[in-house]
Amino acid sequence: MTLVVLGLDALDPDLVDPDEHPNLVLDHHRAIETLVSHTGEPSTHELWPTIITGLTPADHGLELDDDGVAWGNPLLEAGSSVADYLLPDALQSRIGAWLLTNTGADAFRTPATYYADNDIATVFDGREATAIGVPNYVVDPDSEDREHNLRRSLGDLFERDPESTGGHTSSDPATFYEQCMEMAMVRIARARRGVRGGRHELVFAYTSGLDLIGHVTYDMPALQMAAYDELDEFVGELRADLDEGDELLLVSDHGLQDGVHTHEAMVAGTDRAMVEDIGSVLDVADAIDAELDATDHASREEDPERQRGDGTEVRDQLEDLGYL
Structure with a gap:
């Protein structure tokens, strides 16, 4: 069994339509509470360390x-x-x-070693786990994937401007949208590869594409909603890769409306109990641990009955696109 956790930065419970986005609500979903930083709004920098540890920013130190x-x-x-x-x-x-x-x-x-160095437990400890792009949990600081490369090369497609409505401006929102959706696509494809490989009990992947788009489309709501529609399709492809007994959990750190972070996040999952146990970003780590502790997570490599191919299809797609 593999538990797949997909972090969708800024997935907003008010903008997800269960009829239009069945793969963003999965079988069970709910709005959850988030935390506000010193700046007055939820912060990606602080919240993902909270999500993987269950600690407040003051306690995990980021x-x-x-x-x-x-x-x-x-x-x-x-x-x-x-x-x-x-x-x-x-x-x-x-x-x-x-x-x-x-x-x-x-x-x-922030490198993953930060947590061990400071005696901070994470959901990855003692697990056959892979962390894909999780903010402030960098397994190999010398390595970057396509999302990192694209984000660094955005230039005037995404410039910080404290005086603009969303805190950012874009010289070409349509081109920016395409790059952000490419970022989301590659991270979700890497999660698919993690599932199909069958070597992990926990696959935890993250993408910032939805958040970035939301910051510059405050006056283009149709473009923001197009991102939700496409993201629903991407998650649907991941969902189709799940084997019997696998579970999928979607987690956001906050919402985003009118270009600004909102004070409400959401979770969605294929397992009702796991979703019901999460009322706040502070609860996600405990819910993940409980799910992993309660279930047999033998990898497909160890259990021949669970093997289902070598998972090269997704890897070949990523290599063809220049992502690996």
């Missing part, structure tokens, strides 16, 4: 400063410390936006 700039990059941390004493808030925000847009800094690249 927190944003009040100016939202101190994100684990030495340049940004130093600049933020100085700015706290010397610069007014408005100017700090502008400088932080420029740094994050122009220096290639990545807010979400």
Whole structure:
């Protein structure tokens, strides 16, 4: 049995239509509570470490400063410390936006070793698990996949602008949309590969595509909803790869409407009990652990009756597209 957890940044319970998006609600779904950072809104940087540990940001230690700039990059941390004493808030925000847009800094690249070094337990500990693009849980800091590469190369397709409605602007929203959906596609394809390979009891993948699109389509709601429609199809392909006994859990860190993070997240799953056990982002880790502890998770490599091919189809597709 494999438990697949797919993190869909900014999947909003108010924007998911069960009739139009059956693969985004699965068999059971619900809105859940999220946490608000020092900046006044939910933060991806803080929330995914919370989701994989069950700890508040204060307890796991990966927190944003009040100016939202101190994100684990030495340049940004130093600049933020100085700015706290010397610069007014408005100017700090502008400088932080420029740094994050122009220096290639990545807010979400804390190595996985951080957790062991600080005696913080995660859902991956002691498991046959794979983490695919989980923010602030980077297994190999020297390696990047297509989503990372695309995000770094967005340029003026996605520029930080604290004065705009969504906090960002795009020189070409249609092209930006296509790149974001490509990012989502490759991460979900990698999750499919993890399932088909049969070597893991936990496959945990993440994509930021929906969040990025939402930040620049606040005045183009049709484009944002097109992303939900396509994402539903992508998740449907993943769902079709599940074997008997496999489970799928979708998790978001917050919603996103009118270009701004909302204070409500959601979960959806193929297992009712797991969904019912999650009322907050703080509950996700315990629900994952409970599901894995309660079920036989012999890999297909160890259990010949569960083997179903070598899973090369998805890998071949990714290689053909230049993703691997």
